[in-house]
Amino acid sequence: MIHLVDIVLSLVLLSILLSFGSSRLPVLIRVIGFQGVVVSSVPLFMGHDLSAFGIAFSLATLSIRGIIIPLSIYLAIKKVAIRQEVEPIYGHHASMLAWLGLIVAAAFISGKFNLPAINNHPLLMPTAIALLAGGMFLLMGHRNAIAMVLGYIMMENGIYLVGTTFSTSTRHIVEFGILLDVLAGVMIMAVILQNIKQQFDDVDTSLLRTLKE
């Protein structure tokens, strides 16, 4: 079981790399969807809570994170036919290098923590940190509004990984409430994206500059 978790977690790390390297929005959305599926299946592989109730919740999480959220964004951009290439502000090569640095830094930092709860899973902490930092990176490194939303989702994935695996004291119902909030947030962002597109004919956030001080 232990090795299985680490394999799943390395898939998550791979998805971060892909998200940094992809230059087309539909690919980026698919990568984030894949990441959602993998991240929400981690608790299943860890075998924390394998009651029928727990499995049902994990499956619901999986379908929301892996399917509904990416799909809603995909539909939002499809409807308005947004220019599909995205370029990070600092280019792809720098992004890849940043990914490498991120993994090293995450592994280094998590080595310092020495948490008894997760000592069986050496990849868990680095992955969570990499997801959080990677999400931030995606969020700040793009002027494209959709890529920013995807960065936010990646950050949320990281927090979910921290929450479900480190501590078992939160309840499913609460977790589900959090997920519903995130879902509603992404839906609202998708609506705003459509409106930005209609208003400015693009989703480049550097066009949003009337309110700058």
Next chain:
Amino acid sequence: MVEIVFLIPFLTGIVAFFLPRTSGRVLLVLTGAAHLVLSLILWTGWPEPVFPAYFAVTPEGLLSLIVISLLFFLISIYTTAYLKKSDIRSENIFTGSMLLFLSTMTMVTLSDHIMVMWIAIEATTLASAPLIFTHRSAASLEATWKYVLVCSVGIALALLGSVLITLAMDIGGVDVPVSFSALTTAARQLDPLWLKAGFVFILVGYGTKMGLAPMHTWLPDAHGEAPSPASALLSGVLLNCAYLGIFKTHKIMVAAGLESFSGTILMVFGLMSILAAATFILKQTEYKRLLAYSSIENMGIIAFGTGIGGLGAYGAMLCLIHHSLIKSSLFLTSGNILLGFGSRLIEDTGSLVRRMPRTFVAFFCGFVGISGLPPFGIFIGEMLIIMGAFRNGHYVGAAIFILSLCVIFAGFANHALKISFEGYRTTVQMEESASMVWPQYVLLLTSLLLCFWIPDIFSRTITQAVTAGGGVF
């Protein structure tokens, strides 16, 4: 049945989405009245929560709840008059979102579980986003985008902070419910390192929502672009809700004996916010943004006072209540000015004293109150914070505090006098309807009244809340 207080506006909010124009307005006022009655019943202390694991009636929650309730009721009356005069296209979305917003904010004041608190605060963001987008202009779109993205990302950090606090429980071997009240009782056993980390993330996260600098960037835009009744709600009570999340975590820190750590961080963020507000207020060109920066200033004052502890914490609680009353009245008044002059720029206004005499009274009293002049309550609050700062030996902090308050007063007074008296000779009067003036009068009079006479139960509740947050006398 404590939960009914937020369930009623939730249900009426959903109903309001499907109602034709005018009936939504009636529903708004009726729900506001029902909410006020229910909040008053909560003060008697007999209703018990149905889900005690998630919800609880706390002193600070009661204080915020009664402020929310009173404000919403008065704002709902103002809104009915405002909606008649302004051209808001989909009014049912506006009223529905107002009610859902009320519901989520009430949930914040009553939630005791750390994660439920997070869910409620994030829900306030989602419920209020359509309010900011009401005018559907490019600028309001930008403000909404900034608001949703900045706040969601900020609040995601607060979620991480909440998770870290549960981690502090696991490592400390504490087996209690993940609620603020249980954690405050068991605070000494929590792992201090992870508790500190959790506090920092929660402060940055909820601080974004509260408008503490440098995470305040969304605030002036959102307050400036939203219709005035919505700005009044955003500034008067939403910021308090976010503060509540920080305050409750600070309570855990105090109980764990870490108040010097959390206090120092609160003071630093508080002073940064006051300084940021001072820089932007001086050169402001729009009066609604001016009020928004003044909100950032006041949130800074409250964070600073809470961080000082002792008398300062008491002063912060007073500032919290009076800021809500006075600032929401000012935002409502700004709605009158906008309807009268048709422009948000300060330079397009002038001679309010002649053109709209009744609005002028509300505006000028609000200006006096928000600047911290007697006889309004913010004066007492700021005085106590300064005294507390000196008593606890924070001389440098107090000096920066006083200096920036002076700068802010000068800047605000410059703009306020321009709006009130410039071009004094005009005699053209503008139309003012009574129901768009007296809600402000009631709010200002409440603030005035609370300076001279505080009901016994009210002052006891304030003392209870402040004592748990590290305030002593």
